[in-house]
Amino acid sequence: MKFVENQPSDDTLDLVCRMCPLHLLEPGDKLKCLKKGQILEVLTDYDGALEDIPAWCQKCGQEFIGMEEDEDCYKLYIRKNN
Amino acid sequence: MRRVYMDHAAATPVRREVIEAMLPYFDEHFGNPSTIYDMGSKIKQVIEEQRVKVAKLIGAKAEEIIFTSSGAEANNLAIKGSALAKQKKGNHIIISAIEHHSVLNSARFLERMDFEVTFLSVDEYGLVDPERLASAMRPETIIVSIMHANNEIGTIEPITELSAICREREVSFHTDAVATVGNIPVDVNGLGVDLLSLSGVSLGAPKGIGALYFRDNLRLMPLIHGGIQERGRRGGTENVPAIVGLGRAAEIAVKELPDKTNHIGELRDLLVAGIHERIEQVKYTGHPDKRLPGHASFCIQAIEGEALLFMLNQEGIYANTGSACASKALKTSPVLVAIGIPPDLAQGSIVFTLNSSNTREEVEYVLEKLPFAVERLRSFSPIWGKKTAA
Numbered sequence A: 001m002k003f004v005e006n007q008p009s010d011d012t013l014d015l016v017c018r019m020c021p022l023h024l025l026e027p028g029d030k031l032k033c034l035k036k037g038q039i040l041e042v043l044t045d046y047d048g049a050l051e052d053i054p055a056w057c058q059k060c061g062q063e064f065i066g067m068e069e070d071e072d073c074y075k076l077y078i079r080k081n082n
Numbered sequence B: 001m002r003r004v005y006m007d008h009a010a011a012t013p014v015r016r017e018v019i020e021a022m023l024p025y026f027d028e029h030f031g032n033p034s035t036i037y038d039m040g041s042k043i044k045q046v047i048e049e050q051r052v053k054v055a056k057l058i059g060a061k062a063e064e065i066i067f068t069s070s071g072a073e074a075n076n077l078a079i080k081g082s083a084l085a086k087q088k089k090g091n092h093i094i095i096s097a098i099e100h101h102s103v104l105n106s107a108r109f110l111e112r113m114d115f116e117v118t119f120l121s122v123d124e125y126g127l128v129d130p131e132r133l134a135s136a137m138r139p140e141t142i143i144v145s146i147m148h149a150n151n152e153i154g155t156i157e158p159i160t161e162l163s164a165i166c167r168e169r170e171v172s173f174h175t176d177a178v179a180t181v182g183n184i185p186v187d188v189n190g191l192g193v194d195l196l197s198l199s200g201v202s203l204g205a206p207k208g209i210g211a212l213y214f215r216d217n218l219r220l221m222p223l224i225h226g227g228i229q230e231r232g233r234r235g236g237t238e239n240v241p242a243i244v245g246l247g248r249a250a251e252i253a254v255k256e257l258p259d260k261t262n263h264i265g266e267l268r269d270l271l272v273a274g275i276h277e278r279i280e281q282v283k284y285t286g287h288p289d290k291r292l293p294g295h296a297s298f299c300i301q302a303i304e305g306e307a308l309l310f311m312l313n314q315e316g317i318y319a320n321t322g323s324a325c326a327s328k329a330l331k332t333s334p335v336l337v338a339i340g341i342p343p344d345l346a347q348g349s350i351v352f353t354l355n356s357s358n359t360r361e362e363v364e365y366v367l368e369k370l371p372f373a374v375e376r377l378r379s380f381s382p383i384w385g386k387k388t389a390a
Helices: A026-032 A049-060 B016-025 B038-057 B071-085 B101-111 B130-136 B159-168 B240-278 B305-314 B324-328 B334-338 B360-380 B382-389
Strands: A011-014 A039-044 A063-069 A074-079 B065-068 B092-096 B116-120 B141-145 B172-176 B195-199 B210-214 B282-284 B295-300 B349-353
Touching (some): A026 A049, A039 A049, B071 B101, B071 B172, B116 B130, B240 B295
Parallel strands (some): B092 B141
Antiparallel strands (some): A039 A074, B065 B210
């Protein structure tokens, strides 16, 4: 797992308290609204997302930048590649 | 026998247009909205269209609406869902002492899980004092819930002032608007609320459907875990016919609300004046002006509300005592206790709630039959003799 600190982002998707497998569906929809090269911050409290989101990025050709642990959730960062 | 129904807070008839809108979704369009083939995806789209209609009724955005099984579920989700999502920030909840049981019991459930609850008292009309709310707030307060209007006494709370106190302190504010949506204009932005519950029952939609408004992606812990229906906030296959019914009822409500409010307000005033003219020792409960237009609630001295309901039932008149749960449990209504009605007078509670379908003739019929029923019950009452002699 790659860790980052104070990573800037262009948009945020808050998935805290929301049910699995939403963390694998909503990032794709949200990325459609971003431009190539922009960064999406995904907030989640679901441990499984730490494994699922990097794997999803690889499958979909997006770049997983890394994650940071916050007070009440994880922050995961994705750069839009396509 | 003539039938005069004046218990619309308990249930409203489902409109013919609503039934017709719902029917195709029982057989022709029966598919599961979560499926990816067109029989399902088209229905998913229909659900989203209903979300737009319900949102429009309360001035919200479609993505801020969650469909639930009832107003009670919406209240549960608002209180428990917010508290559980925010428990790292604090553990204090404030509600009024006259909330519906779905709010009261949600708060009591959270008390068992180490949350602390303040039950705010109300004045003689059932109004919550904004200053009292401000002084009850603590750094660990995470949610406040005050109903928009009370179903038993009709009083409309000063929601805009109350929500402003919460906004200043970044505390979520919920209002149970089951009694108001469809009866008076409700606008979530004007009210300044973060969460608002509504029910199909008071809108001419079927029973078994409600909705929760939540502002701007506010975090809510789901109560029903399952699939990712309602964007991961409520599991379970959607009740498509009922959602379509709620959407159609919301559309009709937007169109008809101004006329409805005037009509039921006039009938209510006629009923209230007539009762005061014809029956002595009657207390009109709730606020005289800040109240629901179609709501008339009274406590009648020296009678039992249930006995009166029974006698009115014999004449084809259907009303309510205001608190079915309390009356079944042989308990004085907590709302009437909270506004300071003595227990003996509270026993004589009767509530009439009107709708567009009620007429002037129906009000006159009630005014003809009610005094007779009261007189008859009082003739059996040992208290009545003593009161009048004294």
